[in-house]
Amino acid sequence: MRFFLDTADIEQIRKVNQWGLLDGVTTNPTLISKTGRPFLEVVNEILEEVDGPVSLETVSLDAEGMIKEGRQLADLGSNVVVKIPMTPEGMKAVRALEEEGIPTNVTLVFSPMQALIAAKAGASFVSPFVGRLDDISGEGMKLIREIREIFYNYEVDTEIIVASVRHPMHVLEAALIGADICTVPYGVIEKLFKHPLTDKGIDAFLKDWEKVPDKPF
Numbered sequence: 001m002r003f004f005l006d007t008a009d010i011e012q013i014r015k016v017n018q019w020g021l022l023d024g025v026t027t028n029p030t031l032i033s034k035t036g037r038p039f040l041e042v043v044n045e046i047l048e049e050v051d052g053p054v055s056l057e058t059v060s061l062d063a064e065g066m067i068k069e070g071r072q073l074a075d076l077g078s079n080v081v082v083k084i085p086m087t088p089e090g091m092k093a094v095r096a097l098e099e100e101g102i103p104t105n106v107t108l109v110f111s112p113m114q115a116l117i118a119a120k121a122g123a124s125f126v127s128p129f130v131g132r133l134d135d136i137s138g139e140g141m142k143l144i145r146e147i148r149e150i151f152y153n154y155e156v157d158t159e160i161i162v163a164s165v166r167h168p169m170h171v172l173e174a175a176l177i178g179a180d181i182c183t184v185p186y187g188v189i190e191k192l193f194k195h196p197l198t199d200k201g202i203d204a205f206l207k208d209w210e211k212v213p214d215k216p217f
């Protein structure tokens with residue numbers, strides 16, 4: 001499973017890249033606005049840092065506007081993926097952009113049928129939101145299982161990005177189900193490293209190291 005970082009914060013992106021865990025980045029208008037910085041400044045820094053796909057979202061609601069914005073976004077870098085919301089107009093834009101060779105990521109997906117529709121429109125990626133479903137007492141990971149099964153049944157190439165991830169269990173389940181990608185907030189990636197026995201073990205080793213005579217370091 002590939003790890004994407006779900007952020008527009010360049011410092012977070014650089015850190016995760018140094019850890020060797022950065023396979024791509026996903027952004028959305030909320031994440032961009034959280035930086036408080038000009039759009040192009042933020043995006044150009046991200047594109048310079050990241051080798052893998054970087055999703056940038058359109059904001060128009062009609063296909064024509066989405067296609068125009070999608071082309072503009074794609075011109076910013078060869079690794080740009082245009083993020084388009086799951087609407088009928090959105091699917092028109094997905095088809096047009098993919099035909100031009102511009103990869104798309106269909107976002108705000110909350111049902112298996114929406115995912116299938118996105119795949120049939122030719123989307124390169126589909127982003128089902130697990131956390132927001134859990135928030136309303138839905139079952140986010142059930143959605144991923146169902147999409148995985150449907151895509152398997154029909155040998156669909158569209159890659160599943162598990163999005164709206166809230167905690168390490170979402171990441172674990174995504175990997176067990178066989179999602180292609182999990183886009184993870186920085187705080188959750190940090191938690192993936194942690195285990196109390198790791199910390200306890202390091203403490204014990206360091207204490208014992210103190211007792212070793214004539215140490216080289």
Ligand code: G3P
Pocket residue numbers: 006026027028129131132163164165183
């Ligand atoms: O990038 C889209 C998605 O991951 C947003 O997550 O936490 O706003 O539900 P969240």
